[in-house]
Amino acid sequence: MEPDLEVVQIRRGESFKAWSHGYPFHTVRWHFHPEYELHHVVATRGRYFVGDFIGEFEPGNLVLTGPNLPHNWVSELPEGAVVPLRCRIVQFSQDFIGNAMKVLPELGAFERVLEQSRHGALFSAATGAEVAPALEELIAAQGVRRIELFMHVMGSLCRASGVRTLASSTYLPDPSGYMSVSINKALAHISGHLTEPFNEADLAQIAGQSPSAFSRSFRKHTGMALVQYVNRLRVNLACQLLMGDEAMPITEICYAVGFNNLSNFNRQFLTQKGMPPSRFRTLLEQNARAAEAA
DSSP: OOOEEOOOOOOTTOSSEEEEEEESOTTOSSEEOSSEEEEEEOSOOEEEEETTEEEEEOTTOEEEEOTTOOEEEEEOOOTTOOEEEEEEEEEEOHHHHHHHHHHOGGGGGHHHHHHHHTTOEEEOHHHHHHHHHHHHHHTTOOTHHHHHHHHHHHHHHHHOOSOEEOSOTTOOOOHHHHTTSHHHHHHHHHHHTTTSOOOHHHHHHHHTSOHHHHHHHHHHHHSSOHHHHHHHHHHHHHHHHHHHOTTSOHHHHHHHTTOSOHHHHHHHHHHHHSSOHHHHHHHHHHHHHHHHHO
8 A cells, every 4th residue: 555645834934843633633544755753642542554664552652754754653442532632743854954953063963863763763651751741832832942842852862762663674665656656646736736726637637537536536545625635735825924924915815825716715714723814813913022022
């Protein structure tokens, strides 16, 4: 079974992505991405898959996966059960960590950890417990505090003992092979042309499938319909623009991220974020003023 490409969106003005999710969740599937990923399990038990490794996890499980290494965590829960918070995740690019290590030679010790992560690096329960508070705070942290917490976590990983490599030494991720899979070609096209007009027929042609077959395949692999998936990515991009450019009018942002009318943009934003984009911007401004006054 070939892994699916996950499109990781690191927001403009941020060096890495820190987030959490519950279970079930649409990214819980056999997948890969070019970014490093630190995955910390908060709740549930089950099986996890990293490359050609299969093991059992429990709360506290802490794993760093390297670029394009397929992985998945599958919780064992009664049918219909829902867990609001299953894990916390930090994702960062090779360029970011590579440039940081060039500027800060003290980070050279992290090279060993990064090398291990290319086959999956499993840290001890003690290391998981050590970084857990920082990861929890990191999810909502802003500004310089994000960097402080990130460096704290990286320092703990560098000092960790008993790190176990998961996938076998002969296992080699093959992103070129993964990308030959039809659905991944379509996902890559969406990522590269998110703000441009395209439709299901266009993507079906790229995937080499009929529109009906592509629709079924896309929903199976992503857990949602194409329109829902694209709207989610475009709203996330709109949030980046709202956070990074106070002068850019909301109407301009609407068209810049790929929506073709303002009412639909406002409706989709409200559905996903629980507020209209104008309210989102107002709260950002209030938070910035409060930070300046502190």
